[in-house]
Amino acid sequence: MRRYLILGAIVSVGAVVGGSIYAQQDLSPEEEIRLIQEFNRMLAEGVNPGEVWYEIGKDSVKKYNLDKCDFGLGPGVFKGAAAQLPRYFKDAGKVMDLETRLGWCLQKYANMSQEEVLKFVRQCWGKSGNCVSEYDALVMFLTMESNGFKISVDTKDPNVKKFYEIGKAVYQTRIGPWDFNCATCHAGKQEVRIRATRLWSADRGETGQAVYYFPKYLVRWGLPMTMHYRYAECIRQMRWPEFIPHSDLAVALSTYLYAESNGTVIKAPGIGR
Amino acid sequence: MKRTALLLALMAFGFGLAQQKKPQKQAQQQSSYQEAIKVLVGGLSQDPRFTWKYQQDEAQIICSQYKSREAMPAQAVQKVIELSSKSFNYPQWGIYMGDWKEGKKLVESARGGRFASYGFSDNPNDKGGNCYACHLIEKGQPGGTMGPNLYQYGKRWNITKENMSTPQALESIKTVYQIIYNSWALFPCSSMPRFGYHGNLSPEDIANIVAFLLHPDSPVNK
Amino acid sequence: MKILLFLVSLVFASPQSVDSAIKLASQERRLVAIYFYNKNCIYCTQFEDFVLSQPQTRSALEPFIFVSVELYSEEGSRYGRKFGVVGTPSVVFYNPVEGKVIGKTFGNRPLGEFLKLITDVCKKPLC
Amino acid sequence: MDRRSFILMGASAGLFALISPRYAFASSKLEEEVRKRVGVSLSQIQQSDQISINAPTIAESGANIPVTVESTIPAERVEHLWVFADKNPVPWITDVKITPANGQVYFSTRIKMGETSNVRAIMKLKDGSHIMNFKEVKVTAGGCG
Amino acid sequence: MSVGTGILRVPSNIKKGEVFRVQMVITHPMTPPRRDPQTGQEVPPYTLTKLDLFFNDTLVSTINMGAGVSANPFIAISMVAQDNGVVKIVYEDNRGGKWEKTAELKVS
Numbered sequence: 001m002r003r004y005l006i007l008g009a010i011v012s013v014g015a016v017v018g019g020s021i022y023a024q025q026d027l028s029p030e031e032e033i034r035l036i037q038e039f040n041r042m043l044a045e046g047v048n049p050g051e052v053w054y055e056i057g058k059d060s061v062k063k064y065n066l067d068k069c070d071f072g073l074g075p076g077v078f079k080g081a082a083a084q085l086p087r088y089f090k091d092a093g094k095v096m097d098l099e100t101r102l103g104w105c106l107q108k109y110a111n112m113s114q115e116e117v118l119k120f121v122r123q124c125w126g127k128s129g130n131c132v133s134e135y136d137a138l139v140m141f142l143t144m145e146s147n148g149f150k151i152s153v154d155t156k157d158p159n160v161k162k163f164y165e166i167g168k169a170v171y172q173t174r175i176g177p178w179d180f181n182c183a184t185c186h187a188g189k190q191e192v193r194i195r196a197t198r199l200w201s202a203d204r205g206e207t208g209q210a211v212y213y214f215p216k217y218l219v220r221w222g223l224p225m226t227m228h229y230r231y232a233e234c235i236r237q238m239r240w241p242e243f244i245p246h247s248d249l250a251v252a253l254s255t256y257l258y259a260e261s262n263g264t265v266i267k268a269p270g271i272g273r
Numbered sequence: 274m275k276r277t278a279l280l281l282a283l284m285a286f287g288f289g290l291a292q293q294k295k296p297q298k299q300a301q302q303q304s305s306y307q308e309a310i311k312v313l314v315g316g317l318s319q320d321p322r323f324t325w326k327y328q329q330d331e332a333q334i335i336c337s338q339y340k341s342r343e344a345m346p347a348q349a350v351q352k353v354i355e356l357s358s359k360s361f362n363y364p365q366w367g368i369y370m371g372d373w374k375e376g377k378k379l380v381e382s383a384r385g386g387r388f389a390s391y392g393f394s395d396n397p398n399d400k401g402g403n404c405y406a407c408h409l410i411e412k413g414q415p416g417g418t419m420g421p422n423l424y425q426y427g428k429r430w431n432i433t434k435e436n437m438s439t440p441q442a443l444e445s446i447k448t449v450y451q452i453i454y455n456s457w458a459l460f461p462c463s464s465m466p467r468f469g470y471h472g473n474l475s476p477e478d479i480a481n482i483v484a485f486l487l488h489p490d491s492p493v494n495k
Numbered sequence: 496m497k498i499l500l501f502l503v504s505l506v507f508a509s510p511q512s513v514d515s516a517i518k519l520a521s522q523e524r525r526l527v528a529i530y531f532y533n534k535n536c537i538y539c540t541q542f543e544d545f546v547l548s549q550p551q552t553r554s555a556l557e558p559f560i561f562v563s564v565e566l567y568s569e570e571g572s573r574y575g576r577k578f579g580v581v582g583t584p585s586v587v588f589y590n591p592v593e594g595k596v597i598g599k600t601f602g603n604r605p606l607g608e609f610l611k612l613i614t615d616v617c618k619k620p621l622c
Numbered sequence: 623m624d625r626r627s628f629i630l631m632g633a634s635a636g637l638f639a640l641i642s643p644r645y646a647f648a649s650s651k652l653e654e655e656v657r658k659r660v661g662v663s664l665s666q667i668q669q670s671d672q673i674s675i676n677a678p679t680i681a682e683s684g685a686n687i688p689v690t691v692e693s694t695i696p697a698e699r700v701e702h703l704w705v706f707a708d709k710n711p712v713p714w715i716t717d718v719k720i721t722p723a724n725g726q727v728y729f730s731t732r733i734k735m736g737e738t739s740n741v742r743a744i745m746k747l748k749d750g751s752h753i754m755n756f757k758e759v760k761v762t763a764g765g766c767g
Numbered sequence: 768m769s770v771g772t773g774i775l776r777v778p779s780n781i782k783k784g785e786v787f788r789v790q791m792v793i794t795h796p797m798t799p800p801r802r803d804p805q806t807g808q809e810v811p812p813y814t815l816t817k818l819d820l821f822f823n824d825t826l827v828s829t830i831n832m833g834a835g836v837s838a839n840p841f842i843a844i845s846m847v848a849q850d851n852g853v854v855k856i857v858y859e860d861n862r863g864g865k866w867e868k869t870a871e872l873k874v875s
């Protein structure tokens with residue numbers, strides 16, 4: 001009897017003898033992930049086409065009167081400004097991330113209505129090939145001005161803290177007809193793929209690696225993807241109703257993601273599929 | 274208004290489950306959860322065709338509370354299983370092996386239920402499971418690794434041409450049907466969408482997908 | 496989970512392997528219940544917590560020879576293939592005299608459903 | 623091209639496939655394109671490791687595949703460089719006139735590929751001969767769909 | 768506004784006679800001929816066709832390309848740093864667009 005017990009326990013612990021019955025693929029998933037990372041490394045060599053948007057953005061800043069816009073370091077100060085966002089803005093009475101603040105300034109200094117701003121933001125959404133948006137160019141310019149700066153979101157600010165908590169809760173909320181939340185894909189200890197794309201995970205502390213290169217130049221559409229476009233696409237794939245850029249939802253997500261990434265050095269633009 | 278009331282009632286219930294011991298913390302968490310839902314819904318389109326998507330069911334509320342499935346307490350797990358195992362609907366004539374060719378189309382389509390007004394040619398009525406995003410299924414077809422590898426799934430269930438219509442095989446077909454219909458009954462709070470439960474796929478669609486996975490003639494089992 | 500499995504094995508006094516369980520069962524003309532698990536499978540933990548460790552389950556399983564095995568071990572994958580086990584948690588009820596699988600579950604089944612299956616399986620001879 | 627010569631060509635290609643398995647994969651579309659662009663038939667071009675192709679083994683997207691062609695042959699001895707993707711609807715991708723002012727043969731770009739196939743680089747040397755090399759790139763799908 | 772915008776990059780510190788790499792990105796859709804899925808109409812191709820690389824107005828290389836090259840093409844090619852001077856690219860597309868871009872090369 002006693003012998004059975006001990007042996008039973010040993011069997012229960014279960015020595016894992018390799019050769020799972022499911023190893024029928026030519027390449028192991030891990031090997032495939034490695035090769036795809038190799039592909040992404042090769043893509044990153046040379047000039048990033050996204051940098052063209054920076055050149056365009058330089059002129060757009062003047063065109064839209066944004067040298068008056070205060071991104072948190074004073075009017076017209078862009079160097080390093082993106083790295084300390086999202087933050088609380090007294091003049092707006094709200095926490096804002098880079099793109100939301102840009103939208104606010106466009107309304108204030110470029111005489112755009114809220115609808116016009118939203119149209120401006122979404123002009124290249126869902127398009128590919130030959131779409132150059134000045135909004136993307138502005139975001140690219142503003143972000144690249146912070147290249148080399150460390151992300152430093154002030155989570156001690158109670159307003160920011162509040163949005164951080166909301167963002168964290170939203171990240172976990174399972175809603176919609178396909179039961180998704182952000183964590184469905186971007187959490188978990190194990191490295192997994194969606195089709196061939198390796199997913200980053202908040203549980204593995206990869207948030208910084210996921211945000212530092214936005215806006216990211218997407219080779220499949222030939223345009224840079226800003227953070228809010230990224231949110232919109234994730235949400236479309238999650239089968240939630242359509243995402244509204246510059247909303248509190250966007251700010252909450254940004255606050256959570258960027259605060260989790262504090263200390264990561266910004267290096268835009270990234271490049272990927 | 275009525276919907277909000279229902280939502281709040283459900284949420285209160287969900288939290289009651291998890292936080293019975295600390296009523297104060299419970300109230301706090303509840304209000305912050307409500308705020309998060311408000312922000313979430315406020316940041317998405319209010320197109321009346323899709324507002325039904327905001328109704329969280331009880332199981333979703335329970336699953337939303339835990340950072341991981343490992344962190345779920347016993348009661349919550351049991352509650353999700355209990356809620357989910359009542360949800361099944363079967364095809365009109367009962368469980369059967371569907372048409373794997375039809376199933377293959379549904380498995381491969383990435384467009385099901387997806388919609389945004391900008392750019393893309395998504396149609397909100399498209400059907401499909403987008404299974405390859407998470408599963409490896411047919412040999413040579415690239416697939417994800419979020420879900421288990423389903424290559425030769427029928428072979429692994431020991432389903433052959435000879436035993437296909439035996440009660441044992443039908444029992445296996447039923448299990449796979451249930452996983453696709455409502456995975457949470459077998460795997461609470463799993464990442465896999467509850468395709469049948471939400472009506473994304475009809476019982477017949479699911480029977481066809483089951484056939485694609487299990488039928489000896491299907492390319493999955495070649 | 497290890498502790499729990501230890502408890503499970505304590506209750507059922509498991510033989511150390513599926514091979515020996517089947518051998519023992521055919522000698523004693525009894526049925527075998529084989530539990531396939533995987534160490535990284537949270538649903539196994541849940542299944543053990545809510546179903547396997549319950550007193551009703553334990554008494555219902557008394558007529559069986561119970562054995563648990565890691566699906567990805569050498570023996571586990573061998574029997575997994577034989578019995579058509581596709582994942583964990585799975586329980587296979589096997590009649591060694593006729594050499595037939597008489598029942599099979601996959602996934603985290605509610606207690607009631609699992610007990611009903613045991614009763615169904617137990618209607619057959621040897622039980 | 624009239625029907626007879628087409629058949630003839632098909633037959634000879636088929637025969638060639640039998641004789642030399644190395645060319646068996648070469649689709650006629652590619653052969654046509656090589657003949658048109660390079661001016662010689664693909665079967666006459668020797669494979670050589672003096673050309674190296676640096677391309678990913680697996681690409682997450684066929685829209686943008688980094689391809690770099692280098693050669694150990696000095697630029698003075700090279701006249702022209704072509705890049706093909708075997709199974710593309712139009713296999714010809716790009717071609718480069720090389721001069722001594724290039725210093726060495728190094729050319730890098732990003733190409734589109736419809737499906738898994740070989741990327742092929744062909745070089746014409748000053749002495750009139752042609753050499754080539756190829757590398758297989760597996761195109762997979764990434765993302766949610 | 769934007770089609771044909773280019774970035775041309777040469778390294779900043781190189782020695783005379785050294786071989787270096789010129790890198791460039793040009794915004795261009797590079798679309799093959801295709802049928803519009805909505806209207807069913809034939810859409811003609813729109814691609815860069817030719818790019819000439821000059822050093823002090825002497826031709827170094829000519830690159831011919833078509834729709835097989837990715838949108839917003841990136842090209843890197845080697846050349847010899849003969850002297851101080853101007854690296855120039857001249858590129859044209861199949862709809863009559865013609866642009867040029869220059870970069871100063873300083874050798875030591």
